[in-house]
Amino acid sequence: MTAAARAALRREVLEANLRIPATGLATLTWGNVSGVDREAGVFVIKPSGVPYERLTEDDLVVVALDDGRVVEGTLRPSTDTETHRCLYRAFPAIGGVTHTHSTHAVAFAQARRAIPVLGTTHADTFDGPVPVTEVLTPEQCARDYEFHTGQVVVDLLDGDEARAEAVPGALVAHHGPFTWGATATASLEHAVILEAVAEMALHTLALGRVEPPQHLLDRHYTRKHGPGAYYGNPAPGAA
Numbered sequence: 001m002t003a004a005a006r007a008a009l010r011r012e013v014l015e016a017n018l019r020i021p022a023t024g025l026a027t028l029t030w031g032n033v034s035g036v037d038r039e040a041g042v043f044v045i046k047p048s049g050v051p052y053e054r055l056t057e058d059d060l061v062v063v064a065l066d067d068g069r070v071v072e073g074t075l076r077p078s079t080d081t082e083t084h085r086c087l088y089r090a091f092p093a094i095g096g097v098t099h100t101h102s103t104h105a106v107a108f109a110q111a112r113r114a115i116p117v118l119g120t121t122h123a124d125t126f127d128g129p130v131p132v133t134e135v136l137t138p139e140q141c142a143r144d145y146e147f148h149t150g151q152v153v154v155d156l157l158d159g160d161e162a163r164a165e166a167v168p169g170a171l172v173a174h175h176g177p178f179t180w181g182a183t184a185t186a187s188l189e190h191a192v193i194l195e196a197v198a199e200m201a202l203h204t205l206a207l208g209r210v211e212p213p214q215h216l217l218d219r220h221y222t223r224k225h226g227p228g229a230y231y232g233n234p235a236p237g238a239a
Contacts, residue, residue, distance in 0.1 A: 009035050009184075010057050013044045013096075016188040020100060021052045023192050031100035032078040035184030036088050038095075041065045043088060044184075047075035065089060079146060086150025087180060091164045096184030098191040101176045104198035108132065109171035115197060118204045122197040123217035124224055127166040130194060131156055135173045153178060166225075169194045 016033040020026045029052070034045035042062050050059055061081075062072035068085055070077060078084075084097045108115050108130075115130040117123055133152040140148035153170045157163050168190045169179035177198075179190035224231040 006037060006040070009037055010044055010060055013046070013060060013184050014055065014057050016096070016098070016184045017046045017055060018052055019188055020098075020191075023188075025100040025102045025191055025195060027101070031098070031102075032080055032084075033096065033098045033184050033188050034078075034081075034084045035096045036065070036094070038065075038092070042071055043084065045077050045081055045084060047073070048078050050075065080149075082144070082146035083150035083153075083178065086147050086154065087178070090150075090154040090159055091161050091180070093161055093165060093182070094180045094187075095182045096187035097178065097180045098184075098187040099176065099178050100191050100195070102191065102195040102198070104202055105130075105171065105177040105195050106175075107202065108198055109176050110174055112173045114171070115194070115201050116205075116209070117212070117217055118201055118209065119212055120216060120220040121200060123212075123220040125190065125193045125221075126169065126197070127221045127225070130167060130169050130171060130177075130197075132171040133173050149175065150178075 013033060013035045020031040020033065025031055029049050032046040034043050036043040042064055044060050044062050046055065047059050047061050059075055060073060061070055061075055061077040063077055063081055063085065064071050065085060065088055068082060080099050087097050088094055109132060112132055114132050117129055133156045136148055136152060149172055152172065156170055168181055169177055171177050177191065177194055179187050179194055181187040181190050222228055
């Protein structure tokens with residue numbers, strides 16, 4: 001990645017982090033976004049505990065993928081850094097990771113319930129329920145807790161990259177949601193969508209669950225994903 005591309009990545013990560021409070025996904029500093037530069041073997045992440053309104057590009061921390069050391073920055077990286085690093089190492093196609101404590105997604109995580117597919121809004125992005133992990137053991141909490149937080153997500157998905165692409169998010173039991181995508185921006189957008197469908201699911205379940213037909217869900221997912229996708233338009237200037 002060129003110097004210009006690295007600078008663009010830092011801007012993207014900053015802008016994605018600033019969208020967390022703007023989209024109502026976090027209270028205080030309860031959320032973070034990172035973006036990876038695989039060529040350089042590093043990722044850029046929000047520093048720990050810095051309020052969004054004070055966050056600048058210079059505050060961002062660059063962390064090595066191989067061993068988690070800080071290679072750029074004077075502040076401590078997010079306490080969730082090892083979780084992000086675990087996900088990046090397990091799924092090479094991931095370009096960005098977002099973690100928040102958004103209210104409705106956290107409700108499902110705290111109840112240890114997957115977010116079921118109850119309609120097409122969910123199926124547009126997630127090809128199946130948003131799953132919930134096993135509970136971390138006392139040993140996992142006592143040592144390398146943040147790494148194990150990522151590892152229970154990897155275990156949940158069986159390290160299957162195709163599955164991670166089809167359902168770009170998971171709930172860590174009693175904790176909250178992690179989402180990912182091809183870029184930092186995409187991972188943040190998946191967090192926004194996950195929170196929206198979690199809220200819709202709670203309202204739907206309160207009224208009484210009705211299973212939607214699978215062919216309808218499949219139609220909505222394949223409109224946006226895969227070789228037959230036809231939703232949207234090319235970016236300006238694209239061929």
